[in-house]
Amino acid sequence: MNGLHPALLLFLTALLAACPRPRLRQVGLLAGTLLALLAVLRLAGDARWSLALSGYTVELLRVDALSRVFGLIFALITVLGILYALHAPRRGEQAAALVYAGAALGVVFAGDWLSLFVFWELMAVASLFVVWCGGTPRSRAAGFRYLLVHAAGGSLLLCGILLHLAAGHPLALEALGRAGETEAAFWLILLGVAVNAAVPPLHAWLPDAYPEASVSGSVFLSAFTTKAAVYVLARLFAGAEVLVWAGTVMALYGVVFALLEKDMRRLLAYHIVSQVGYMVTGVGLGTALALSGAVAHAFCHILYKALLFMATGAVLYATGRRRLTELGGLGRHLPLVALLYLVGALSISGAPLFNGFISKSMVIAAATEAHRPLVSLLLELASVGTFLSVGLKLPYLAFAGPDRSWQLRPVPASMLLAMGAAALLCLALGLFPGWLYARLPFAASYHPYSAAHVVSTLQLLGGTALGFWLCRAKLHGTPAITLDTDWWYRKLLPPASRWLIATARQAGEAWQRCGEALLAWGQNPALVGERLRRWQQGAAKTDQARLSLGLPVLWVVLVFAGVALYTAIAG
Amino acid sequence: MRRWLVFSFLAALVAAERFVHAHHPFWWQALPAFALVYGLAGSVVLIYTAAGLGHGWLQRREDYYGDDAS
Numbered sequence: 001m002n003g004l005h006p007a008l009l010l011f012l013t014a015l016l017a018a019c020p021r022p023r024l025r026q027v028g029l030l031a032g033t034l035l036a037l038l039a040v041l042r043l044a045g046d047a048r049w050s051l052a053l054s055g056y057t058v059e060l061l062r063v064d065a066l067s068r069v070f071g072l073i074f075a076l077i078t079v080l081g082i083l084y085a086l087h088a089p090r091r092g093e094q095a096a097a098l099v100y101a102g103a104a105l106g107v108v109f110a111g112d113w114l115s116l117f118v119f120w121e122l123m124a125v126a127s128l129f130v131v132w133c134g135g136t137p138r139s140r141a142a143g144f145r146y147l148l149v150h151a152a153g154g155s156l157l158l159c160g161i162l163l164h165l166a167a168g169h170p171l172a173l174e175a176l177g178r179a180g181e182t183e184a185a186f187w188l189i190l191l192g193v194a195v196n197a198a199v200p201p202l203h204a205w206l207p208d209a210y211p212e213a214s215v216s217g218s219v220f221l222s223a224f225t226t227k228a229a230v231y232v233l234a235r236l237f238a239g240a241e242v243l244v245w246a247g248t249v250m251a252l253y254g255v256v257f258a259l260l261e262k263d264m265r266r267l268l269a270y271h272i273v274s275q276v277g278y279m280v281t282g283v284g285l286g287t288a289l290a291l292s293g294a295v296a297h298a299f300c301h302i303l304y305k306a307l308l309f310m311a312t313g314a315v316l317y318a319t320g321r322r323r324l325t326e327l328g329g330l331g332r333h334l335p336l337v338a339l340l341y342l343v344g345a346l347s348i349s350g351a352p353l354f355n356g357f358i359s360k361s362m363v364i365a366a367a368t369e370a371h372r373p374l375v376s377l378l379l380e381l382a383s384v385g386t387f388l389s390v391g392l393k394l395p396y397l398a399f400a401g402p403d404r405s406w407q408l409r410p411v412p413a414s415m416l417l418a419m420g421a422a423a424l425l426c427l428a429l430g431l432f433p434g435w436l437y438a439r440l441p442f443a444a445s446y447h448p449y450s451a452a453h454v455v456s457t458l459q460l461l462g463g464t465a466l467g468f469w470l471c472r473a474k475l476h477g478t479p480a481i482t483l484d485t486d487w488w489y490r491k492l493l494p495p496a497s498r499w500l501i502a503t504a505r506q507a508g509e510a511w512q513r514c515g516e517a518l519l520a521w522g523q524n525p526a527l528v529g530e531r532l533r534r535w536q537q538g539a540a541k542t543d544q545a546r547l548s549l550g551l552p553v554l555w556v557v558l559v560f561a562g563v564a565l566y567t568a569i570a571g
Numbered sequence: 572m573r574r575w576l577v578f579s580f581l582a583a584l585v586a587a588e589r590f591v592h593a594h595h596p597f598w599w600q601a602l603p604a605f606a607l608v609y610g611l612a613g614s615v616v617l618i619y620t621a622a623g624l625g626h627g628w629l630q631r632r633e634d635y636y637g638d639d640a641s
Contacts, residue, residue, distance in 0.1 A: 259617060260629070260630065376597075377609075381613045388618070451587075451591035455584060455591055456593075458584050459585070459604065459606035459610065461610065462610065463581075463612075465610075466614075467610065467614025467618070471615060474622050479633050480632065480633060481633050481635060481636075483628075483631060484629075
């Protein structure tokens with residue numbers, strides 16, 4: 001058991017989702033995910049899965065402290081997510097989610113560039129199906145946009161990897177480091193990973209697609225893609241200065257857009273962008289404390305963000321409504337959901353006793369320790385914004401306020417159980433941070449519970465609550481959507497591509513006419529009169545005037561031959 | 572009544588600063604009630620920034636992107 005690849009167990013478990021008998025399927029899925037968690041816990045430090053492929057050694061499984069801690073939280077959240085999704089109507093979603101989780105584990109345990117890339121793309125494809133299992137026209141359209149962005153991101157990553165390997169580097173994964181910042185490979189790989197980490201302006205796929213998945217699908221989506229990207233950043237780009245500022249911008253960007261958001265799940269999606277910002281900043285700072293903070297925050301974030309998506313999912317499940325402007329007064333009807341939501345909200349806000357407090361403050365402390373006053377202040381400001389919208393605005397609009405005489409669908413026990421377990425883990429980590437700190441891969445000592453830190457955190461949250469109370473009228477408002485960078489490919493791309501196609505066709509037709517004009521000079525003069533007569537009678541076929549398929553094929557072949565010739569000569 | 576409870580809690584937090592031993596890497600952290608004021612000012616600034624961005628520029632009707640976004 002100590003050398004079994006946990007991703008394999010999840011892939012096998014995904015097959016169980018096809019089982020037609022509900023009880024058997026539920027037991028099988030839970031058992032499979034629990035086995036995968038056990039496999040991660042029992043992984044030996046020297047466990048290896050290597051394949052020799054024509055001169056290369058592909059390492060599917062390589063274990064170190066960094067991959068172990070990410071693997072642990074991925075496997076743990078898979079168990080909770082499957083528990084939450086036990087009653088999901090679409091079995092395909094459970095299968096896709098398990099493949100997605102397995103691919104995320106594959107990324108984390110990949111020992112070389114090739115297996116990293118393969119699992120990376122598998123993650124994109126499987127998560128696409130999780131989005132599509134939302135089953136609405138909106139989720140279908142959002143899924144296509146998600147595919148567009150991730151295909152582009154994956155291609156950037158692949159180009160970067162190929163350039164990196166072509167420069168003579170080994171296939172095994174190794175940190176790219178600060179020395180490489182002039183190489184194109186460095187930037188291509190960074191861009192490809194930044195797409196998955198949702199760094200603005202490459203982030204719009206996240207708030208576009210995640211809220212369109214089903215209630216249980218969003219829980220899985222919130223956990224893997226962005227955090228796998230954080231893992232890759234931590235492994236390859238620790239100490240890259242550009243990430244310090246990218247992360248700080250992310251943290252504030254997400255917060256500002258979340259304040260504008262009227263859809264509760266889109267609000268939470270923007271807070272993924274914001275929270276991942278802390279991790280990206282931590283990776284960019286690159287000190288032992290900062291990297292530990294980034295990893296610890298990823299661990300804690302996965303738990304409380306899953307809890308928040310589960311709780312808002314339960315609200316959506318019970319009411320069928322997702323806009324905050326249509327909710328209200330639910331605290332009386334769903335007291336347990338409200339309570340569990342608040343545990344998640346206090347965790348993400350970094351309130352003492354909850355797990356956000358012990359991880360977020362590590363990143364801020366690392367920025368302070370590295371003498372980055374502006375970064376530290378801006379990250380504190382992002383904490384203010386987090387408490388403002390997740391801790392105050394969302395519960396104020398959904399759970400407080402006037403009652404709307406709700407007719408609620410009862411929330412299944414399995415969903416409540418999963419939420420309860422996630423909430424307990426958030427509290428347990430907040431109370432006993434030593435358990436997590438002992439598993440962090442970088443040696444750093446940090447003590448969150450100093451009296452001064454608790455007092456200043458409570459002051460910050462108290463001041464935020466005061467500001468909320470003063471300005472709360474500003475946060476109501478009418479239903480509206482907020483434009484984000486997806487505007488470029490939702491509004492501008494369709495007319496641009498139509499224009500491109502129309503122009504290409506016109507050019508082709510003009511070319512065709514030129515050809516026909518020339519053709520007349522080359523043919524048998526005796527036939528000219530016959531042609532003219534046919535044309536006058538209207539017998540000429542319109543199909544002849546269309547652009548033939550042969551021409552583009554010929555062009556492609558010519559260009560390919562040219563490129564091949566060039567590389568043969570230049571190479 | 573409730574309002575006074577909140578205010579006295581915040582006052583107690585400010586008073587508590589005097590009794591905890593703290594190490595301040597940046598000078599502003601030593602200002603009295605800095606975190607409280609930063610939280611208050613920060614939340615107001617964020618709310619007004621977001622509202623300004625939204626109303627002035629970024630917010631649209633819900634059917635802006637056509638059918639699939641309705």
